[in-house]
Amino acid sequence: MRMPDLTALLTATAVFTSAFAFTAQAGEVHVLNWKGYGADEPWAVEAFEKATGNKVINDFFNSEQEMLTKIRTNPGLYDVVMINAAFNDQAMAEKLIQPIDTSKLPNYADISKDKAGSPMLDHDGKVYGVPWVWGLTALAINEKSFDKAPTSIAEMWDPAHKGRVVIRDDAVEAVQFGAIATGQNINDIKDMDAVKTKLTSLMPQIKTFWSSENDWNQMVASNQIDIGTYWSGSADRAKTHFKLPVSLVIPQEGAVAWLDAFSIPVGSKNVGGAEAFINYMIDPKFYVEWVTKVGAPVSANTKAVEALPEDAFNRKVMGDPEVAKRIQFQAPITDAQREVYLALWQQLKVDVK
C-alpha cells in the first residue's frame, strides 16, 4: 500500500466516529464555540434566525485543542468558529480557515483599529479573524471573605487563604500567571525556574483546579473558596446572571489579556450565512443585550462598548487607560513551548500529591 493511502486510511479510521457526522446544509449556520458564550443564547439565536432565515446549530468545545481537532476532523461541517487570536495563526497555517470578505460585514468598520489590525488575525493583507470580544484572565474574589478587595497578586500566597485558593487546570494559563507573579513578560519568559519556584509555593494553597465556569461558581456559591484566577467575562456573568458575591480584581502586577475572534472554516457550505452571523455577533444591539441579561467580556466594537451605561464595568474599568497599561496580550505559542509548559505543570501537580 502506498504511504499516502495508508495515511488517509488511518486518518479516516482515527476520526471514523465523527466522519459520519451530518453534513451541513445551506440555510443552516453551524457554529463552534465555548458553551454559554454568547453565540448559543436562545434569545440571540431566535433574533438572528428571524432576521436572516438561517437556522443556527451550535456545537461546543472545552479547550482550544479540542476546537482545532473538531475543525480538522470535520471538514465542511462548520460555518463559523470562535478562535482565540493566539490560535488563529496555527489554524491558518494548517489551512483550516479561509480569508473573510469584511466588506460583507457592515459592523466591521466600527471595530477598534488596534484589534482589527492585529497581526495575529491579519495575514498577507487578508483578514482571517473578526475580533469579537476581549477580556482578562485575572483574579476574582469571594466578596464574603474580604472586607476590602486586595490589589496584589500576592494575596493568592497569603497563608490565611490556605486551601481556599483555586487556579485553572491549564498549563499555559498557569505558567503565564506565574510569569506575571514574577514580573516577567508572558510572551517571552526568560526565567522559567523563577516561575516554577513561585508556582511550587502556590500549590499547597490550592483547593482544586477548576476547568469550567460552573466549577468556579459552585465553589463560591457553597462558600468553599476565597480567591482564584478567573476570566473577566465569567466574573461579570457570575455577578450579573447568577447573583453570586464575585468581583474581579485586576492586580497591580498585571493580568493576561486575550482576544477572541470569529473565523470561517475552509469548506464552509454557507459562507453568506456565516458572514451574517458574525456581523450579528459584533452588533451593538446584541452586545448590550448580552451584557445586560447575561454578562460578557468587552466587545471589540467601539460603538458597542459606547452603547453601555457610563459606569458599566466593561466600559469604566476595562476601558481605563491605567488598566490598559498593566495588561499583556497573549501571543501565539508554539507546540514545543506548550509541551514544556505542560511538562512543568504536570510535574507541579505530581509533586503536590
Next chain:
Amino acid sequence: MAAHGAVAARGGLRKALPLLAPAYLWLTVAIFLPLSAMVFFSFMTDLPLTGKPWAFTLGNYAAFFSQSLYLTLLLASLRLGLEVTLWCIVIGYPAAYVLAKVLKGRSREAIFLLVILPFWSNGLVRIFSWAMVLREGGILDTALNAVLPFKINIDLMYSYPAVIIGLVHSYVPYMVLTCYLTLQAIDDSLIEAGRSLGASRLQVLKRVIIPLSMPGLVAGAALIFVPVVGSFMEPRILGGRTGTFYGTVIEDQFVAVFNWPLGAALSFILLAVVLVILAVASPVLRRAT
C-alpha cells in the same frame, strides 16, 4: 468418524456464521481498527492529521522512562486500583452473599434493583451528586451535625478518600453481580453437609463458600481493577489537587496538547503493565480456586 465430525463442525460453523458475523464485524470496526491505528500513532512523531511531516520513532515510549513523573503516577494509579478493588470486595461480597443465600422472592428483587440502580444513571451525574454530599457544608456534613451532639467538620471533597468513595460507588455493582452469580450456583446441600459434619460457620465460609465463589471474585476484581487504573473523570472532579493520576495525564495529552502519539504510547504502556499483572496473578488465583 473423525472426518465425519469435522464435516459436522464445518457445517455448524457455516450455520453459525450469520449469528457470529455481526459481533465480529462490530469488533473489527469498533475495536480492532481504531486500536491498531492507535498502535501506529504511538510510534509516530506527529499526527498526519495536522498536515505536518512525520516519521517513525520510539521516542514516545522512551518519554515514559526518561521522566520519573509517569512512573510515579502509574504506581499511584495501580495503588488506587488495588484499594478500590479491595473496598468493592469488602462491600460487595457480603451483599452478594445475602442476595444469593438469605433473601428470597420479593425482597431479593427489591435489593437487587437498588444494587443495579447506579448502572442506570449517568456516570457524571453520580460523580457530581457525590460532590454535593462530600463537601464542607454539604449533605453529609449538615446531616451528621444535625444528629450528633458535638460539632464535627466533614470536608472530604477534593481529597484522595473522595476519589475512592466515588470509584467504589461506581464499580461495586460489578462485584455484587459476578459474586452473586457464583454464590447462587453453590448447592445449599454442600453448606448443610459441612455444617452437619461439625464445621463452624466460619469454617464453612473459608473452606466451602469462598473457594467455590472464587471465579466470581476474580472476574469482579479484574472487571474493576482494569478500568480504575485508567480512570480520569472521577479523580479530576473529586480529587482536587491530589487528583492527578496516570489516566488524567493521558487525557491531557489527547485533549490539552493534542499529542496523540505520546498519549497513545502511555496508554499502551498501561495496557502492557495491566496485562503483566493479570498474567502473574492468574496462576495464583487459579490455584486458589
